[in-house]
Amino acid sequence: MNNVLEWLDERLGLQTIYSVVLDRKVPKVNWWFTLGSASAILFVLQAVTGMFLSIYYVPSPENAYDSIQFIMNDVAFGWLIRGIHHWGASLMVIIVFIHMLRTFFLAAYKYPRELTWLTGVILLIATLGMGFTGYLLPWNQRAYWATTVGTEIAGTVPFIGQFIANVLRGGAELSAVTLTRFFAVHIWFLPALIGALIGVHIYMVIRLGIAGIPDKDEA
Numbered sequence: 001m002n003n004v005l006e007w008l009d010e011r012l013g014l015q016t017i018y019s020v021v022l023d024r025k026v027p028k029v030n031w032w033f034t035l036g037s038a039s040a041i042l043f044v045l046q047a048v049t050g051m052f053l054s055i056y057y058v059p060s061p062e063n064a065y066d067s068i069q070f071i072m073n074d075v076a077f078g079w080l081i082r083g084i085h086h087w088g089a090s091l092m093v094i095i096v097f098i099h100m101l102r103t104f105f106l107a108a109y110k111y112p113r114e115l116t117w118l119t120g121v122i123l124l125i126a127t128l129g130m131g132f133t134g135y136l137l138p139w140n141q142r143a144y145w146a147t148t149v150g151t152e153i154a155g156t157v158p159f160i161g162q163f164i165a166n167v168l169r170g171g172a173e174l175s176a177v178t179l180t181r182f183f184a185v186h187i188w189f190l191p192a193l194i195g196a197l198i199g200v201h202i203y204m205v206i207r208l209g210i211a212g213i214p215d216k217d218e219a
Ligand code: HEM
Pocket: 032, 033, 034, 035, 036, 037, 039, 040, 041, 043, 096, 097, 099, 100, 103, 108, 109, 113, 116, 117, 118, 119, 120, 121, 123, 124, 127, 198, 201, 202, 205, 209, 210, 211, 212
C-alpha cells in the first residue's frame, strides 16, 4: 500500500496538496466557521442529486409535470433523490446566508479579504438564482404563478425592467421558451459559475488564511 502511495505521490504531489489544502494553521475558531464548508458540501449534494433527477426530468410544458410525478411514484428512490434536492435547496440558501452573517459579524471581509467577500456576494446571488430557476421546473400551478410574479417584479425595474422581464421569459408571457431557458440556466450556467467561484473563493481562503475572532485589544 505504501509503495502505491509513494508512486502516486511522486507523480501527483499528494503530500504537498495535503499540507497546503488541509494541514493549515488556523486561529481559535468555533462551529460558525464550518458553515462555508457546509455550503460547499451542500452544493455538491445538489449537483449530484440534480444529475440523477435530470435522467428522468423532461423540460417541456407537455412532459415536465408528468416526469416529476413519475420520479416521485415510479422511479426507485426517486422520491428520496427529489426530496433531498428540494429540501437541500432551501437548506443551502439558509446556510450560505448564515455563513455570510458570520463573516460579516466577525469582520472577515476587511483587508486583505475584500475579494473573498465580493466572490461571496456573487455566490449568494447565484445561489438565489438557482432557487428561482429551479422553482419553475415542476411546471405546476405554484411554479407557474410564482415565476409569473417573479418576472413581473423584475419588470418593475426603472427603464430596463421590461427588457429584463422579456429576456427572463423569452417573450411577453411564460411559455415553453421560459421553461427551457430556466432549465438551461439551472443546470449549466449557474452551476458552472458557482463551481468556478467556489474554487476562487476557497483558493483565497487558503492563500490568506482564516481571519481570527476580533478581540478587544485589536479594536
Ligand atoms: C456557495 C456559497 C459559499 C461557499 C461554498 C463558501 C465557502 C467558504 C469556505 C469553505 C470558507 C472558509 C471559512 C469558513 O468556512 O468560514 C469561506 C470563507 C469566507 N467566505 Fe464564503 N462561501 C460561500 C458564500 C459566501 C458569501 C455569500 C459570503 C459573503 C458575502 C462569503 C464570504 C466569505 C469570507 C469573507 C470568507 C473569509 C473568512 C475568513 O477568512 O475568516 N462567502 N467561504
